[in-house]
Amino acid sequence: MASKYGNNKRQKEHGLLVTINKSIVADIKRNDIDRGQFANEIGTTGGVLANKLDRQNITNDFSITELIxxxxxxxxxxxxxxxxxxxGFVMTSSESGESITIDQLNELTDEAQIEQAESFSxxxxxFKDGKITNEEKENMLKEGMEAMEAVKRQLDALKLIKTTEEEE
Structure with a gap:
């Protein structure tokens, strides 16, 4: 018998799933592994990981431990x-003196461009049919925020990069 409280469950946060997926994809590319290998690293299978990232799958959610x-x-x-x-909170780092490599900045630049292209698309x-539905508006806002966040990460990284004059 299904729980009578099942309808009380909160829907998965799409933006959070996108953010988690981007972290995973970047790690997979950086380490030249596949999604199944990454899933094994976090103690699960590729199928379960895919279900956890699927907004429509209400059975499999990420636990706090898995997110950490x-x-x-x-x-x-x-x-x-x-x-x-x-x-409504702002996250700040307690680490001072952070630095970033050119390769990391290059990756952030690529991510910013990709996010901007997705927002544009x-x-x-x-706009094609001259009308905007609620779903389209939600998607435009989500993609716009993701593009702005990617550009902000790129700008924050630019502040941390050491120039050739600073290294001398």
Whole structure:
């Protein structure tokens, strides 16, 4: 018998799933592994990981422990930042003297361009029929926010990069 409280369950937060997935994809590319290998790293299978990332799958959710583990493995705290912003908080780092490599900046630049292209594409599709539905508006806002966040990460990284004059 199904639980009578099943309808009370909160829907998965699409933006958080996107952020987690981006962390995973970046880690997979950086380490030249496949999704199944990454899933094994966090103690699950590729199928279960796919279900947890699927917005429509209401059975499989990420636990807090899994989310922490993903952030530890990927070194990307984007999901935590997303949660902070979702509740009106700003995440700051307690580490001082951070630096960034040109390769990391290059990756952030690529991500910013990709996010901007996705936002552009989403908007153009919505404008085609001359009307905007609630779903289209939600998608445009989501893609626009993701593009702005990617550009902000790129700008924040630019502040940390050491120039050749600073290294001398």
């Amino acid at each position: 583990h993903i952030m530890e493995i990927t070194g990307d705290y984007g999901p935590l930042k997303y949660l902070c912003e979702m509740f 989403t908007n153009k599709k919505a």
